[in-house]
Every structure is written in structure tokens, then in C-alpha cells.
Amino acid sequence: MTNLHETLLHRQRLIVQGMVQGVGFRPFVYSQAIRHGLVGFVFNSTIGVTIEIEGTSQATAAFQRALREELPPLAHVVSLTCEPIPLHHETSFLIVHSEVGAERRAFISSDAATCDECLRELFDPTDRRYQYPFINCTNCGPRFTIIQDVPYDRDKTTMRVFPMCPSCQREYADPLNRRFHAQPNACPVCGPHVSLLGRREDGTMHHIECQTPITQAAQLLATGTILAVKGLGGYHLTCDAFEQEAVRRLRQGKQREAKPFALMVPDITAARQLCWVSEAEAQLLHSRHRPIVLLKRRDDNLVAPDVAPAYDSLGIMLPYTPLHHLLLSAFAAAHQPGRPTALVMTSGNLSEEPIAYHDEDAQQRLHTIAEAMLIHNRDIHMRCDDSVVQVTAGGEQFCRRARGYAPEPITLSFDLPVPLLACGAHLKNTFCLGKGTQAFVSHHIGDLENLETLLSFREGIEHFQRLFDIFPEAIAYDSHPEYLATKYALDTPIPRKIAVQHHHAHIASVMAEHGITEPVIGIAADGSGYGTDGAIWGCEIMMADLLQFQRLAHLAYIPLPGGEQAVRQPWRMGAVYLSRAYGDAFLDLDIPFVRAINRARWHILSQMIEKGVNCPPTSSLGRLFDAVAALLGLHAAEVAYEGQAAIALEVLAATCRDQVTSYPFHWQQGEPAILDVIPIITAITDDILRGEPPARIARRFHLSITHMLTIACVEARKQAGCNRVALSGGVFQNRLLLEQLMTNLEERAFQVSINRRVPPNDGGISLGQLAVAAAHLRT
Known part of the structure; x- marks a missing residue:
């Protein structure tokens, strides 16, 4: 006959996935189990955290509520599955040793800043860790940079060489202590120095x-x-x-x-x-x-x-x-x-x-x-630079996503059909590994222009594969044939290789972040990206979903004289735009920019342009910003890094407090339509000749670009009936431009999405590549 007491009890097995290792989750589970009178156990595994609880239905329901609503500061639950299992009749609740399984799905926390409790101890002369520079607990301290393998236990971190003293060991073993299983736990007696x-x-x-x-x-x-x-x-x-x-x-x-x-x-x-x-x-x-x-x-x-x-x-x-x-x-x-x-x-x-x-x-x-x-003498296992963020358009925008954020995943609104690796771009590289609904965008790797950075790229991929048990069956890469990340992808033995156009990846990164599945009007604006026609794209208005895109409009092509040299020397772009506006007569213009031009060098460049030698066509908005900056005397001769002239132009424009109007531009109908900015160039030249303040000209130029892109979206809506806009690309790190454009679009009833969880620059490309590749694999 069934015992009446047993009918009042039941037992559940809970599998919890998310940020639940190394963040004080198990002691939290322990304290909640004791609080609600439950018995059972909890342990870390390679898939997350496994919990078995036994007690009344009222107590188990309250326990599960706490898992959703009262988590420790660094913990984050992505999924929780629950199944009934037979009673075990324990008399206590235990934290047991980690279990190592074949499949790994555990998340790794990013490094976390020193918490307030540790900070108080750090400056308390009566505390045994007073002024100890490696104080930490389950709520703070190193994680990603010291972890070597999962599950996250001390012997799988660079702290394994520091055996804990008896005092630290007692803290580490006490489920009610905030240093319970804090893997970097240490003190002046036993820790790093x-x-x-x-x-x-x-x-x-x-x-x-x-x-x-x-x-x-x-x-x-x-x-x-x-x-x-x-x-x-x-x-x-x-x-x-x-x-x-x-x-x-x-x-x-x-x-x-x-x-x-x-x-x-x-x-x-x-x-x-x-x-x-x-x-x-x-x-x-x-x-x-x-x-x-x-x-x-x-x-x-x-x-x-x-x-x-x-x-x-x-x-x-x-x-x-x-x-x-x-x-x-x-x-x-x-x-x-x-x-x-x-x-x-x-x-x-x-x-x-x-x-x-x-x-x-x-x-x-x-x-x-x-x-x-x-x-x-505490080793760093994985290098990780500082993250860089700005607040713009009512929220956060990454310029660089690294320490403090990586390797926390981005949850996708769809399942990846197979494990995937996306190799990212050439500049500001990140890679992205994905499995299930989780996309793990790497920390900032940097520009893949030397052996050291390429080695860091390779080492990072191997480390992420091991940590997250993601061994890709397909690989996505930028369609530019000379990118080192592309060459890496083509050299791998991974059988399914998917090329993704650079600007499609930019727009797809916004869509992946926001869970957008319907088509959008995408504006991708940056310095350069390899186009499907072999040109250097950089101001693209497209209709896009994750599978494909249609180029609706773009900035008119203009020669990029000397290729990369034109990026480093903005005067080249200024001269090219003037020559398009005025022909050879631009050399007679009585403005400082023209007077400073070396006529012999320009003659050589004009011959190169005429013969089509090392002068690829470009639709880059970044290069247009360079050209206007050069016309106004900002870093015309040479820049130390890409974007320097454009940033100087934004800084100058922000100093203008006058009400200004936009310059004219020409919309040339076609498939795709062409955005002709020569009228903007001639109007700027007229303003320079009239002695208009450079700040006012810079401000008018910014307003002109926002007006032009707004009109492009209005025309795209007429053509495609789409009301959702996605903005991405490095040009949209320009706060003045982005906020003006978003205001314009929202006033015209567009729904606008931008990158918030990855950078709009090429640091976000890998997430977009992953999303596009997944869409191709599903077809």
C-alpha cells in the first residue's frame, strides 16, 4: 500500500543552462533548497548545472520561482528543463563534485569587476585580505582569461598552481560562504603575488x-x-x-x-x-x-x-x-x-x-x-583587450567588444542547422562559433595584418571550440579573396564553405541580434567591402533577409586611386571628387586644398585613373567623408589610421550650433539607383570660396548625408513596401550622423534597428556571417 507521505512528495530533475558556472549558482541553489526544506543535490556538468530536488509541490514550485527571479549578480539562465523522477528519500541537500560528460554546453562567464563586498575587504585594515591585489569571490574576478577547460573547476584554470591554505579551503568548501567554489580564491598566504x-x-x-x-x-x-x-x-x-x-x-x-x-x-x-x-x-x-x-x-x-x-x-x-x-x-x-x-x-x-x-x-x-x-605570477590563459562602448541613440553601442563581455553568447531566434564557424572580417576581426541557438562571438582579435594577430585568431578559435564543444561542420567567410580570414576558411578541412558578402553580413548582424526574420531595408555604410561585381562597396541600400539581398541603390562609383594609399592619404579622394565635379578645371579653383596639391603627383594619379591602373571603383561612404574632410583641411596629406579624417570632420561639425540646411544631391533612377553626390561637392566648394566657416560646412554635409539616406529609405519603401530599417557599418559609429538619421527615419514612421550587442564596425561581421550561413544551410 502506498505511503500517504510519499503521495505528498515528489522529485524533479532540473537541467539548467546559461551563465551558471563560476558565478555562485550552486551555493545559491543550495541556500534555496535549505530555505524551502528540499533534499537532493546539485552539480556542475559540461552541459550546465544538474539539480535534483525532493519535497512538496509547494516547495519545489517556490524553488523554481527563485531560480527565475532571485539569481546571483553574474548568473543568467537561458533554459531550464524539468522532469519528474522517482523519490530517493535523502535526508539532506548536497553540492557534489562536477561531472564530466561527452557533450559540452556550459557557458563561461566573462571577467567581472571587483564587487563592493570584496572592495570593502580590500581597504579594511582588520581583514586578512587587506590590500591583497587578487581578492575575489563568486560575484567577481577573473573567469574567461584564466579558464583552460570546462567544467569550470580550479584544476582547469591557471590558479591550479596555487594550493589553497586552510582558511581559503574552508571558505571554498562552505556552501554558505560567498567564496564557495570561487575558483580563483586566494589570499596573501597561498595566492599569487x-x-x-x-x-x-x-x-x-x-x-x-x-x-x-x-x-x-x-x-x-x-x-x-x-x-x-x-x-x-x-x-x-x-x-x-x-x-x-x-x-x-x-x-x-x-x-x-x-x-x-x-x-x-x-x-x-x-x-x-x-x-x-x-x-x-x-x-x-x-x-x-x-x-x-x-x-x-x-x-x-x-x-x-x-x-x-x-x-x-x-x-x-x-x-x-x-x-x-x-x-x-x-x-x-x-x-x-x-x-x-x-x-x-x-x-x-x-x-x-x-x-x-x-x-x-x-x-x-x-x-x-x-x-x-x-x-x-598568475598566468593569463587567453588574452583579452578592454571593451570600448559609447552611449548613442538612446542606448549602448560597442566600438570594441572584449573584456567584460566575451565570451558570453548571443541567443538567436532560430536553431543553427549544424555547428558553424564564421571567420569575420580582415579589420577589427572577431570570429563567431555557433551551435543550437547560441552564437559565441569572440573577443576583439584585431586587424589581421601580421603573423602575431593571425596566430591569436587561430588560437582563439581552437580555445572556443574546446570550451564550448563546437566543432564546425560548415564555415562562413567574407567574399574578399585576399582576406587572411578568408584564406584560413578555404584552407580548413571543413567540408561546407559559404562565402558571405561583406555588407549583407553587416545587415544580417543587426537582424540576428534583434531576432528579425522578415526582410528589411538595410543601409550598410563603411570604408570598404568586396562587392559582388568586384568593386569596393561602402554605401549600400538593400532589401535583405538572412538568405539573400537585393541592391536597391548605392553611392555613385568613383575611382580609388592607388587602392589602400587612398585610404591613408585623404587628399587623393578630395582631388578625385573635385575632378569629377569640375574636370581638369578644378586645379584653377582658388581654395586652400587645391593650392596645396602637388601637381606632379596629381598628374600621375590622373594618368592611373585614365588607364584604370590600381584604381578600383568604390561606392564607399567612408571615403566620401575623407574627401570632404580633406577639402576642409583636416588630415588631407595623410592619416595615421583609417577613419581619422572622418572623425575629425564629425568633431568639427559638432561645434556648429547654427541651424543649417542640407546640400543638394541627385537621385538617378535605375536598378540599382545611383546616389550622385557631385552636387554636394560643388556646393561645398562654393561655400569654401565664399569663406563659410568650416564647422558650418561640416554640419551641412552631415545633414546632407542623413537627408540622402532618408530619401533612399523612402524610395525603398515605395518599391518594396517594407517599413523596417537596419543600419550597420563603421560609418554609423558617427554619433551625429546616426542620431540625425534615426530621428529622420522614425519621424517618417520607419522602425529602425541598429547594432547593440556587437559593434556596427567589422567587429560585428562574424555574427552576420553566421546568420547568413545558417539560412543557406536550411535551404
């Missing part, structure tokens, strides 16, 4: 014997020294942000002529002394992700001019490791009182190289720049 290195005259580094290396490092910074500092995902190069000579030496040593340096400040108060900070920006600065946030600089900002020459913004981040907190605190005590505390904190590399993260490599590569090094 910091060292200070000095540079000898021959350039080699040697250990400096001192009791307080962080304090000593801060004192060196206060005297103008450049330091290399080992962080979570690699080395930073740092110096006093107010010391112009140190910043100048750092810029010279990094061979970084013009790109701005990021700054680290201790708190929001210091950030507000340097920049204007909105509430949304403050929340982003203080989030557990701790990205670099691009902020509008204050006019009374006294930061060294070479930190961000010619920019109206600064990249600011708050400290995200205990070492950073301690260094900034010691530096505040060491530098001259009465000014904000701010350190330049830029990637530890030479320009265009990946960030240094191995100690020996860092000493070899950085010894000519860093005059001392603050290092530690």
Missing part, C-alpha cells in the same frame, strides 16, 4: 626588492615614469595622464601617432572632473563589465594634450581589478594634490600588434617603452 621590475641600461628587466611594489610603482608614475602593468587579459602601458612629456614618450614608444589613449580614474567623481557624464554613461562605467566609455570632454580639462589629440571625447574606465584599485589609491597619495587622479591605461603592444599577455613576451616587446613593470 605582485613584483616590480626595473629596466637596466641594456634594456633588460630586473626585480626590484621592495615590501610594497604597488606603492613603489605609484611613486614612479608620479615622477613621470612609464610602466607596464599586468592586468586581467594582458598588459597595459600606463603613465600620469597629466604629464605631457610622459604621454609623448609613450605615444612615440608605441608608434601610435594619433589614436587616443584610454584613461583609468578611481571613481565617477573623477570621471566627472574630466568629462560630462550622463546617468546612462555613469551606469555603464560602474557596471560589472567596466568598459572604456567614450565621454564628451570638459573644456576645462587639463589632461595632457597628447592623450587624445584633436578629439572632443575621452575614453574613460574605472578600475576593475583589486590591483587597479590599489594602484590608483597609491597614485592619488603620491601625485601633486589638487587635481584629479587619472592614469593613461592603453594596451601593452606596439600599434597594430595584439596585446602582450605572456610575461616573457611582454618583457621582450615592451622593454623599449616601459621603464618599469608591475607584474604578477
Whole structure:
């Protein structure tokens, strides 16, 4: 006869997937089970977390409610499955050892900034971890950068070489302690430690014997020294942000002529002394992700001019490791009182190289720049640069997605038919691995223009494959035949290879992010992408779904004289546009730009254009911005990096407070239609001849482009009956342009979507490639 008590009890097995390992999820489950009087067990596995609970239906329902509504700060549940199973009649609830299975579906948390509780302990003289630079718990600390394999246990991280002392072990084993199974758990007795290195005259580094290396490092910074500092995902190069000579030496040593340096400040108060900070920006600065946030600089900002020459913004981040907190605190005590505390904190590399993260490599590569090094002996397994974000159009927009966000997945609205790898683009590369409904976009790899970055790309793919048990059966790549990522894809033994047009991938990245399945009007605007006709595309209005696209309109083709040389020397594009507008007579125009042209060099270029030698046609909006910047005297001769002239044009336009009207352009009907901007060029030239202020011209140009793209969407709606617009491409990092365009479109009842979870630049291409490839595989 069935026991009446048994009919009141039931047992369930729950499989939980998502961000549930290394984030305090099991102790949370334990505490909830005890709270609701349940028995059973919980353990980590390679697919997530398995829970078995036994108790009354009321108690199990309350337990499941807590799993949905009361999670720890870093935890995130993607799926929860539940099935009834026979009773076991345990008398307690246990956390048992991890189970290693054949299939891996566990997620890995990104590195998380030091939590408030650990921060209080860090500066509490009575705490045993007082001023210990590796303090952490289940709610904060390193994750992705130290993990070597799953399930996420200490012996599968770089912390395995530090056996825990009895005190740390007790915390680690206590389910009610916030350091329960915190894999990087350590203290001054048993954990990693910091060292200070000095540079000898021959350039080699040697250990400096001192009791307080962080304090000593801060004192060196206060005297103008450049330091290399080992962080979570690699080395930073740092110096006093107010010391112009140190910043100048750092810029010279990094061979970084013009790109701005990021700054680290201790708190929001210091950030507000340097920049204007909105509430949304403050929340982003203080989030557990701790990205670099691009902020509008204050006019009374006294930061060294070479930190961000010619920019109206600064990249600011708050400290995200205990070492950073301690260094900034010691530096505040060491530098001259009465000014904000701010350190330049830029990637530890030479320009265009990946960030240094191995100690020996860092000493070899950085010894000519860093005059001392603050290092530690906890190994970094996976390099990961800082993320860069701005707040625009009412939300976050990534410029670079890396530390603090990667490798957290993006959940798709569809199932991938097979495991997939998307190789991304040539510049600002990321790759993306996908399986089921999860897309794992990698951390920022960089420009695939040297062996070191290509090796980082390959190593990253292998690591992600191992962590997420994704071994692709199909591979997607950019259709440009010379991209190194494309060559990698074509060389792999993966049987199914799918080429994806660059700008289709841009639009598909927006669609994948937002779960859009119906066709959209896509505007892809950037510097360059290989077109289906062999031209260099870059301002494309298309009707697109994930499977295919139709090019409805584009910027009129214009020669790109010298190919890549035209990217580096904006005057070439300025001269080409003027020659299209005025013919050879443009050389008689009495404007500063024309007077500065080297006639002999232009003669050679004009011959190249006439003969079609190394002058591919381009519809690039990025190159049009370069041309107008050059006409206004902004970086006309040469730029240090792609987009520098366009950024200067945006900065200039933002200074104009006048009400302005747009310049005319010509819409040439056809399939596709052509956007002819020569009327804009002639109108700008007329304004220059009349002596109009450059800022006013720059503002009118921005307004003209938004007007032109708005008209293009209106025409596309007439043609296709579509009301949804997706905007993507590096040009849409221009806040002024993006916000004006979105306002225009929304006023005309368009529904507008933009990239929010991946960058609109080529860092988001891999997600779009994955989505397009999946659509092809489903057909």
C-alpha cells in the first residue's frame, strides 16, 4: 500500500543552462533548497548545472520561482528543463563534485569587476585580505582569461598552481560562504603575488626588492615614469595622464601617432572632473563589465594634450581589478594634490600588434617603452583587450567588444542547422562559433595584418571550440579573396564553405541580434567591402533577409586611386571628387586644398585613373567623408589610421550650433539607383570660396548625408513596401550622423534597428556571417 507521505512528495530533475558556472549558482541553489526544506543535490556538468530536488509541490514550485527571479549578480539562465523522477528519500541537500560528460554546453562567464563586498575587504585594515591585489569571490574576478577547460573547476584554470591554505579551503568548501567554489580564491598566504621590475641600461628587466611594489610603482608614475602593468587579459602601458612629456614618450614608444589613449580614474567623481557624464554613461562605467566609455570632454580639462589629440571625447574606465584599485589609491597619495587622479591605461603592444599577455613576451616587446613593470605570477590563459562602448541613440553601442563581455553568447531566434564557424572580417576581426541557438562571438582579435594577430585568431578559435564543444561542420567567410580570414576558411578541412558578402553580413548582424526574420531595408555604410561585381562597396541600400539581398541603390562609383594609399592619404579622394565635379578645371579653383596639391603627383594619379591602373571603383561612404574632410583641411596629406579624417570632420561639425540646411544631391533612377553626390561637392566648394566657416560646412554635409539616406529609405519603401530599417557599418559609429538619421527615419514612421550587442564596425561581421550561413544551410 502506498505511503500517504510519499503521495505528498515528489522529485524533479532540473537541467539548467546559461551563465551558471563560476558565478555562485550552486551555493545559491543550495541556500534555496535549505530555505524551502528540499533534499537532493546539485552539480556542475559540461552541459550546465544538474539539480535534483525532493519535497512538496509547494516547495519545489517556490524553488523554481527563485531560480527565475532571485539569481546571483553574474548568473543568467537561458533554459531550464524539468522532469519528474522517482523519490530517493535523502535526508539532506548536497553540492557534489562536477561531472564530466561527452557533450559540452556550459557557458563561461566573462571577467567581472571587483564587487563592493570584496572592495570593502580590500581597504579594511582588520581583514586578512587587506590590500591583497587578487581578492575575489563568486560575484567577481577573473573567469574567461584564466579558464583552460570546462567544467569550470580550479584544476582547469591557471590558479591550479596555487594550493589553497586552510582558511581559503574552508571558505571554498562552505556552501554558505560567498567564496564557495570561487575558483580563483586566494589570499596573501597561498595566492599569487605582485613584483616590480626595473629596466637596466641594456634594456633588460630586473626585480626590484621592495615590501610594497604597488606603492613603489605609484611613486614612479608620479615622477613621470612609464610602466607596464599586468592586468586581467594582458598588459597595459600606463603613465600620469597629466604629464605631457610622459604621454609623448609613450605615444612615440608605441608608434601610435594619433589614436587616443584610454584613461583609468578611481571613481565617477573623477570621471566627472574630466568629462560630462550622463546617468546612462555613469551606469555603464560602474557596471560589472567596466568598459572604456567614450565621454564628451570638459573644456576645462587639463589632461595632457597628447592623450587624445584633436578629439572632443575621452575614453574613460574605472578600475576593475583589486590591483587597479590599489594602484590608483597609491597614485592619488603620491601625485601633486589638487587635481584629479587619472592614469593613461592603453594596451601593452606596439600599434597594430595584439596585446602582450605572456610575461616573457611582454618583457621582450615592451622593454623599449616601459621603464618599469608591475607584474604578477598568475598566468593569463587567453588574452583579452578592454571593451570600448559609447552611449548613442538612446542606448549602448560597442566600438570594441572584449573584456567584460566575451565570451558570453548571443541567443538567436532560430536553431543553427549544424555547428558553424564564421571567420569575420580582415579589420577589427572577431570570429563567431555557433551551435543550437547560441552564437559565441569572440573577443576583439584585431586587424589581421601580421603573423602575431593571425596566430591569436587561430588560437582563439581552437580555445572556443574546446570550451564550448563546437566543432564546425560548415564555415562562413567574407567574399574578399585576399582576406587572411578568408584564406584560413578555404584552407580548413571543413567540408561546407559559404562565402558571405561583406555588407549583407553587416545587415544580417543587426537582424540576428534583434531576432528579425522578415526582410528589411538595410543601409550598410563603411570604408570598404568586396562587392559582388568586384568593386569596393561602402554605401549600400538593400532589401535583405538572412538568405539573400537585393541592391536597391548605392553611392555613385568613383575611382580609388592607388587602392589602400587612398585610404591613408585623404587628399587623393578630395582631388578625385573635385575632378569629377569640375574636370581638369578644378586645379584653377582658388581654395586652400587645391593650392596645396602637388601637381606632379596629381598628374600621375590622373594618368592611373585614365588607364584604370590600381584604381578600383568604390561606392564607399567612408571615403566620401575623407574627401570632404580633406577639402576642409583636416588630415588631407595623410592619416595615421583609417577613419581619422572622418572623425575629425564629425568633431568639427559638432561645434556648429547654427541651424543649417542640407546640400543638394541627385537621385538617378535605375536598378540599382545611383546616389550622385557631385552636387554636394560643388556646393561645398562654393561655400569654401565664399569663406563659410568650416564647422558650418561640416554640419551641412552631415545633414546632407542623413537627408540622402532618408530619401533612399523612402524610395525603398515605395518599391518594396517594407517599413523596417537596419543600419550597420563603421560609418554609423558617427554619433551625429546616426542620431540625425534615426530621428529622420522614425519621424517618417520607419522602425529602425541598429547594432547593440556587437559593434556596427567589422567587429560585428562574424555574427552576420553566421546568420547568413545558417539560412543557406536550411535551404
